[in-house]
Amino acid sequence: MSEAPAALTVRNLRVGFGTAEPLVRGVSFDIAPGECLAIVGESGSGKSVTARSVLGLAGAHARVTADRLELGGQSVLGLNDRAWRARRGRDVGLVLQDALVSLDPLRPIGREIADSLRLHTTLGATARARRVLELLDAVGLPDPELQVRKLSGQLSGGERQRALIAAAIALNPPLLIADEPTTALDVTVQAQILALLERITLGGTAVLLISHDLAVVSRIAHRVAVMHDGRLVETGRTAQVLGSPRQEQTRRMVAAIPADKPRGTRLSPAERRDTPSIPGTSAVTPTGIPHDRTVVLEAIELAKSFRRPDGSRQLAVDNVSFALNRGSTLGIVGESGSGKTTTARLLLALLAPEHGEVRVFGQPWSAASEKTRRGLRASVGAVYQDALGSFDPRWSVAAVLTDALGVRHGQRAPQTTARLRSLLDEVGLAATVLPRRPLELSGGQRQRVGIARALAGRPEILICDEPVSSLDVSVQAQVLDLLDDVQRERALSLVFISHDLGVVQHVSDHIAVMRAGRIVEIGPAARVFAAPQHQYSAQLLAAVPRLST
Amino acid sequence: MRVLGRVAARLAGAVFVLWMVATITFLAVRLIPGDPAQAVLGGPGSQASPEALAIVSAEYGFDQPVIVQYFTQLGRLATGDLGRSYALNMDVGPLVLSQLGGTLLLAVLALTLAWLLALALATWSTRGGTIAARVGSSLEIVAAALPHFWLATSLIVVFSIGLGVLPPISTGGVAGIVLPVLTLAIPLAGFLGQIMRESLLVALESPFVLSASARGESELGVLWIHALRHAALPAISLSGWAFGSLISGAVVVETIFARPGLGRTLLNAVTLRDVPVVIGVVMTVAVVYILMTLLTDAASHLVDPRLRLT
Numbered sequence: 127m128s129e130a131p132a133a134l135t136v137r138n139l140r141v142g143f144g145t146a147e148p149l150v151r152g153v154s155f156d157i158a159p160g161e162c163l164a165i166v167g168e169s170g171s172g173k174s175v176t177a178r179s180v181l182g183l184a185g186a187h188a189r190v191t192a193d194r195l196e197l198g199g200q201s202v203l204g205l206n207d208r209a210w211r212a213r214r215g216r217d218v219g220l221v222l223q224d225a226l227v228s229l230d231p232l233r234p235i236g237r238e239i240a241d242s243l244r245l246h247t248t249l250g251a252t253a254r255a256r257r258v259l260e261l262l263d264a265v266g267l268p269d270p271e272l273q274v275r276k277l278s279g280q281l282s283g284g285e286r287q288r289a290l291i292a293a294a295i296a297l298n299p300p301l302l303i304a305d306e307p308t309t310a311l312d313v314t315v316q317a318q319i320l321a322l323l324e325r326i327t328l329g330g331t332a333v334l335l336i337s338h339d340l341a342v343v344s345r346i347a348h349r350v351a352v353m354h355d356g357r358l359v360e361t362g363r364t365a366q367v368l369g370s371p372r373q374e375q376t377r378r379m380v381a382a383i384p385a386d387k388p389r390g391t392r393l394s395p396a397e398r399r400d401t402p403s404i405p406g407t408s409a410v411t412p413t414g415i416p417h418d419r420t421v422v423l424e425a426i427e428l429a430k431s432f433r434r435p436d437g438s439r440q441l442a443v444d445n446v447s448f449a450l451n452r453g454s455t456l457g458i459v460g461e462s463g464s465g466k467t468t469t470a471r472l473l474l475a476l477l478a479p480e481h482g483e484v485r486v487f488g489q490p491w492s493a494a495s496e497k498t499r500r501g502l503r504a505s506v507g508a509v510y511q512d513a514l515g516s517f518d519p520r521w522s523v524a525a526v527l528t529d530a531l532g533v534r535h536g537q538r539a540p541q542t543t544a545r546l547r548s549l550l551d552e553v554g555l556a557a558t559v560l561p562r563r564p565l566e567l568s569g570g571q572r573q574r575v576g577i578a579r580a581l582a583g584r585p586e587i588l589i590c591d592e593p594v595s596s597l598d599v600s601v602q603a604q605v606l607d608l609l610d611d612v613q614r615e616r617a618l619s620l621v622f623i624s625h626d627l628g629v630v631q632h633v634s635d636h637i638a639v640m641r642a643g644r645i646v647e648i649g650p651a652a653r654v655f656a657a658p659q660h661q662y663s664a665q666l667l668a669a670v671p672r673l674s675t
Numbered sequence: 676m677r678v679l680g681r682v683a684a685r686l687a688g689a690v691f692v693l694w695m696v697a698t699i700t701f702l703a704v705r706l707i708p709g710d711p712a713q714a715v716l717g718g719p720g721s722q723a724s725p726e727a728l729a730i731v732s733a734e735y736g737f738d739q740p741v742i743v744q745y746f747t748q749l750g751r752l753a754t755g756d757l758g759r760s761y762a763l764n765m766d767v768g769p770l771v772l773s774q775l776g777g778t779l780l781l782a783v784l785a786l787t788l789a790w791l792l793a794l795a796l797a798t799w800s801t802r803g804g805t806i807a808a809r810v811g812s813s814l815e816i817v818a819a820a821l822p823h824f825w826l827a828t829s830l831i832v833v834f835s836i837g838l839g840v841l842p843p844i845s846t847g848g849v850a851g852i853v854l855p856v857l858t859l860a861i862p863l864a865g866f867l868g869q870i871m872r873e874s875l876l877v878a879l880e881s882p883f884v885l886s887a888s889a890r891g892e893s894e895l896g897v898l899w900i901h902a903l904r905h906a907a908l909p910a911i912s913l914s915g916w917a918f919g920s921l922i923s924g925a926v927v928v929e930t931i932f933a934r935p936g937l938g939r940t941l942l943n944a945v946t947l948r949d950v951p952v953v954i955g956v957v958m959t960v961a962v963v964y965i966l967m968t969l970l971t972d973a974a975s976h977l978v979d980p981r982l983r984l985t
Contacts, residue, residue, distance in 0.1 A: 178885075181888075181889050183885065183888055183889060207894075211891045211892075211893055212891065213891070214888065214889050214890060214891040215889065215890040215891035216891065218889075219889070219890075220885070220886065220889035220890075222882050222885065222886055223882070224882070227881055227882045227883060228882040228883055228885075228886045229883055229886065230883040230887070230900075230901050231883070231981065232901075232904050232905065232978070232979060232980060232981070233900075233901075233980075234980075238886075241887065241890055241892065241900075242890045242891070245890060245891045245892060245896075246891060277980055277981060277984075279981060279984075280984065290886070293886070293890065294889075294890075
């Protein structure tokens with residue numbers, strides 16, 4: 127078996143920056159030609175640094191050492207810059223997350239793809255142009271002749287990612303490194319890109335896939351290596367690692383995947399106090415969440431359109447109606463551009479509908495004046511995707527929450543501190559975060575502060591717009607559990623908006639599937655998932671990353 | 676069609692700006708104390724007779740109501756007639772035109788040099804390691820803070836009096852323009868360099884630079900093909916404004932180096948209360964400024980294809 131060398135051999139790889147503890151601490155693995163190995167880990171686990179070290183691009187200040195680091199059986203340890211350049215693109219290709227920023231936004235994609243050919247071949251301009259068209263065709267981009275002249279900003283997320291892959295495989299490198307290649311994409315597009323990567327693997331290329339999401343990689347990876355704190359804690363065949371994880375870290379990651387887990391199942395290791403029961407609520411559903419038939423929020427035939435740059439109007443939300451019962455969760459799912467966020471802004475009365483109305487507790491909401499709404503505003507809270515962007519960066523956590531409590535700046539009463547502490551306690555944060563600024567917090571902590579801010583006004587309704595989509599799967603699990611806890615404790619009614627059907631499935635009692643501004647299907651979560659009525663729901667459902675072992 | 680519409684909108688905007696400039700200058704000049712007829716007759720020290728003042732007032736229309744004077748002047752400006760200098764006894768149009776070339780040459784050379792210096796400084800300070808970054812950014816801040824009059828005097832002290840290699844006043848040759856250009860270019864280079872370095876750093880940290888390196892692109896290739904274009908964009912948009920500041924800097928520089936040009940003409944005209952010349956120079960500078968803004972817009976469109984999309 128020794129005649130075909132591994133596409134990549136790594137032994138005892140260590141990477142450190144400055145004098146700090148090494149970020150990668152003794153990593154070893156092989157990838158055979160035609161094999162797909164996935165390295166899975168949380169942010170900061172060292173997986174991206176490992177991938178970049180294989181390209182010699184760990185950074186100018188990185189100290190990279192290894193017993194062996196071989197591409198196609200040839201050692202690349204201690205290569206000089208020139209020798210590295212000759213190998214990059216030819217012997218190993220790289221695909222990064224979000225091609226909007228991974229392709230130069232000022233250059234047509236055709237040029238970017240042709241660059242690899244210009245650097246490593248003697249092909250003339252016409253031959254390069256022809257090859258670029260072949261490549262675009264090979265990655266499944268329709269109308270290559272039309273697309274080559276476009277800038278990355280003119281393409282959709284999936285098209286861009288295809289172009290980026292085309293640039294990486296232009297010279298048929300025996301090894302392709304894909305670092306979170308689908309993280310910024312909608313589920314159906316994600317499924318297509320994964321299928322493309324699988325096709326590339328079948329062609330004999332070795333693929334090193336880097337991801338934080340086990341469910342995503344389980345689709346195409348032959349083997350999985352779980353990375354934690356700079357080490358590979360568990361490596362094995364995908365089915366075996368996911369089916370019977372041996373290490374605690376792997377078990378946590380498997381448990382964190384929300385798809386197919388019934389409502390109320392905990393996704394993260396228990397870390398909280400007992401859940402107190404709510405006095406006066408006796409009706410308890412099988413999942414343990416009390417709710418009744420009182421409608422707290424109602425959308426009636428909402429419509430809203432926007433003006434396109436060329437002056438024509440586009441309907442962003444078209445005839446959207448639903449009712450939210452007290453204590454229950456309505457999940458709204460759809461891909462980018464389906465009108466989810468516009469719906470959220472209509473529900474929060476940040477936008478006025480052109481047609482229809484929103485009613486809160488049976489009272490006019492969208493139709494009321496802002497002055498009347500202001501009295502009710504506290505009862506409708508909001509949690510946003512980009513927690514960091516929703517804070518004033520100069521405000522400390524204490525200032526953010528004090529403001530949300532309705533206490534004027536600089537007028538903190540003694541009891542304010544107590545209220546701040548109890549809020550933080552509720553979202554699982556220590557009081558030590560109070561003096562810190564949002565930038566100093568981790569992504570999960572920020573979203574917890576975002577939830578605390580939403581809870582400060584004692585809302586009865588919470589509108590969550592993609593609250594977990596910028597988080598790692600394990601942090602996402604904690605935040606989802608947190609939302610579940612606060613909903614139970616406060617008898618909150620939730621509108622949960624997400625592009626991730628797996629997440630929506632886990633949190634929702636009812637589900638509305640949106641497409642092109644319309645609700646194509648709405649019904650009880652169990653029914654929609656078991657027997658989707660609309661073809662589009664079925665299609666979305668098929669694309670959800672789940673542990674396919 | 677859309678391009679034509681945009682050009683038309685730009686032209687309308689330019690006309691509006693010129694009208695505002697004319698109006699504000701007209702009003703500002705009325706605020707200067709003293710009888711303008713006095714200025715025509717050689718200033719307050721000339722002790723002109725009341726009869727002479729009356730004749731001049733009638734000739735130049737100073738006896739008309741202000742609003743009439745305003746519209747008379749606007750009408751003249753609209754036909755391109757800048758009037759006649761009080762002090763120099765010649766038409767303002769030819770006078771300004773004869774001085775414009777020298778100032779434009781000075782400003783264009785200074786802008787070009789500032790760009791080259793800024794690019795070199797920004798590239799060196801982002802690629803040359805920690806010490807280069809510190810030295811580079813300090814140089815930029817110091818250069819950007821230098822006042823023209825101080826820099827001009829220092830350059831004269833060093834290069835003319837000390838080393839004796841360059842003339843302290845403009846003699847008309849190539850050597851004479853070196854110090855004035857340096858005086859204008861150095862502070863601007865510091866300013867542009869700061870902006871370029873910042874955007875260059877952002878560009879070099881971007882994923883598309885990592886993608887390019889992973890394709891086997893060299894450091895020089897990354898800079899040349901990708902990063903510098905991104906770094907140039909904000910500096911290009913600021914160049915229109917920078918050109919305007921160069922022309923106002925020319926007032927100081929031309930005076931110190933005794934160089935003929937618009938700046939010195941303007942200064943003389945202000946001292947002599949030569950209102951038509953002041954207005955003429957200001958209008959000319961406004962036109963140059965508008966043209967320069969159009970040019971930088973065109974340059975931005977050339978470098979950034981995203982602007983050409985809509």
